[in-house]
Amino acid sequence: MLVELTVNGESRSANVPPETTLLKMLREYLGLTGAKLGCDVGDCGTCTVIVDGVSVNSCLMLAGRADGCDVTTIEGLATADELHPLQQKFEEHGALQCGFCGPGMLISAKNLLDTNPEPSVFEVRDALAGNLCRCTGYTKIIEAVIEAGEMMNQEQATV
Amino acid sequence: MATRVKDVQTNVEDLVTAREARAPSRQPLAVPIDQPVTFPLELPESEARLRTPAVGQRATRPDGRLHGLGQTQYIDDITFPHMLHAKILRSEYAHARIVSIDTSEAEKMPGVIATLTGAEVPENSFGPTYQDQPILAYPIARHRGDGVAAVAATTEQFALDALEKIRVEYEPLPAVFDPLEALEDDSPKVHGGDTNIYTSKVIKKGDVEAGLAASDHVFERRFSTQMVEHVPLEPHATIASWDGNGRVSIWSSLGRITLGREDLARTLQMPQSRIRLIGTVVGGNFGGKNEITNEPIVALLSRKSRRPVKAIYSRGDEFVSSTIRHPFIMDYTTGVDNEGRILARKIRLVLDGGAYCSWTGTTIGKGSILAPGPYNIDNVLVEAYAVYTNKTTTGAMRGFGAPQVCFAYESQMDDMADALGIDPLEIRLRNGFSENSLSPTGQSLQSVALKESLTQAADRFRWKEWQA
């Protein structure tokens, strides 16, 4: 079946078997390998992407159900010139270790900051609870998200 | 639109349908990638990376930047033309003799290019200490995580479908699951012979019985710990590919490639110079990726199929077939004087080794040496035994037995402090190692910072205020 999406602001399409998940379509048909397969049943969050403003486990969503939707993956965060504030703060804090959870974690964090520009520490913890990380204890991730939020708010204020 | 997405997320039926679909149209269709991904290429480096002296700087990680961009290539992100996907069939029994394996029906399945059984592995054994573990079990399976056959097919789903067509005839054998039962004479023996104990360790210093007899108080307790999985977010992953010179290149999530290549040369019976082992960026290790697992299987399937082959463990494979942390049963008997000074400590450790040795040699060694705790004790006896059971293989995991024994020795320190009315901080400072202390193995210790860590932690926590 033909699935047409907007991915990171660009129209993309692929002809996929009907049982193809959105994760598989992104990784194998569109060459976007940022989102990862960690458990295949929606427990770990490494496959998280944003679909029409909602962060979803793309391993649980059929590609066909995302037809016509607007999808944001980790590859859509940075521009050709600069990192997204979240990426910058994650790097500065050493918030990722093995990095396998990173793309999903950053996408969940982006979705949080998009909807709640000044989250409390608890709200950050809550928003990231579906993204497992085995390396970091989440400490530096949470610090990075809070700082990225502050940075984005300052940028907004100066615009 | 947003509600539609939520509906989809909760609709598990879609997922089941997807998994169970048996449509013949499953060959991936090649679709040109119309737009390349845009990444920033020239970003300023963090100050800390540019400063000298380099040591002590909070230098950021170049690999960390790529992780955040989604640009890091883990093994599952790497593909080659004509690459196949391998899946492994696991034992139906915790302990069984494999009478026969018939892969003929599986080989007729769509997309299947090659199969493999243990009988085809040139040297079907491996292990960092003892080579007691098969690459694919044959003729005995010793736990349910043992692989018994593997399939390489053009898609993962074809490989999974084909696994169901492999016919394995088993003769079930008596199994043992409890490590204490496994110690008994009449227990089933996991590897034959007359005992399930496969490694032991003794640490003896002074005279523990005399020390206990001279003590004002003697504390006894049994502690036990559970089986724990490493849970690296990236499951074990391998790609193997042969070239026209008879060399095989293997991309692996292994954390120790030098010894890994030795293991591969041994199991594949080929010169090390013909094996290239590439340790890619690993998505978490914690000790679970310190021995070969599916690398020889994938290499042999690649040779048979003459194609690159990739194998990614499912999360289930990761739990049942990779190694996990040793459960410990720990009997602690400690004698102290009225001031809480430890005079003697007698410890018996039983390690549930699971079906194969793996890194048990290191775990029992470190566990035994560390078991008395970081304390000056003149009379010490540690006796430790590792036993086979028909369960998941226990191996290296962050701390090699240290978290287990620390739970026991530190719990008992507080038991003693409580009974004697001494502050937990004080009893540790009174007994703790300092520079030139002698360890339980008689080693003179240098650069000891135990008491500094105790006092700094207590200060930061404001421990004394809480105890007041």
Place this chain on the structure above:
Amino acid sequence: MKKRGRGMACMWYPIGFTVAANPSAATVKVNTDGTATLLTGTVETGQGALTVLAQIAAETLGLATDDVHVVSGDTDVTPMDTGAIASRTTYVTGNAIVRAAEKARDILFEAAAPLLNVKPEQLEVRDRRIQVLGFPARSVAIDKVVHHSETVLGNPAIGSASYNPPTVDMDPETGQGKPFNTYVYATQIADVEVDDETGEVEILKIVAVHDCGTPINPMLVEGQIQGGISMGVGFALQEEILFEEGRQINPNLTNYIMPTSLDMPDIEVGLVDNYDPTGPFGAKGAGEPTAVPTAACIMNAIYDAVGVRITALPATAERVLTAINEKRAAEQADAA
């Protein structure tokens, strides 16, 4: 009712293999522009080892971290290494790198000495320059020296070396011996709240003070400690593979519960000021020991809160509640 409790645990942990040889080798090449390439056979498994190793090479050569590019983990390219195991990378691989970089540096000292009119042993590296000991005003930029050495003298600045921690085998009867060359030490203290009606344990805070010798990169050491604590929290309260007749019944992340961001307490990290003369620039290691005392301090905090000694991990709510109920029953029996 929720009850607060505090508990501490300390530990010791060795660096490297138990007695067994576990060498690392390294090659360092200084490029003609003063940057350098480090070849190591270890593998980055997430700890940031390659950054730490770059810092060690850079320090030995008087360069900045960013000047050193690390090539790792390819048996066709990189020298042998025992690998990312046993908290050995900073110490063992780091020591090999210091020795390899020193060899490359010595080549540069040979080339620089006549340029500066002194003997090679009178030289040191600092801030990308080779300078005279005790007279820093006389110095030359390192890139000029490398270029001179390689293209004029024909002596490229490459060094290779290995390191293996010295140990003494253990007596099979008594275990007496020197199984490791060095150890690290740590203390963690937990502040918990235990609900004595449900047995549920909430960890409010953990203070962790670790010795790793010189922290080559304090940020990465903190990351190890925070991550180790999360693994310790799972070991203490949540994680357990359950079996039924040899079959795992929870081999998935739905039923095998590991800590999420909501389960982690606030963590305060402290590093002990320590220097091990046998390690690279005084460093030891930080990987595994961070996970060692966590469960122990949490169990002691539970004891402090509700007076029950948990003897079997994990301390699930069910297990803690059972222990509380047993204690109450025993107290009532005593009273009666």
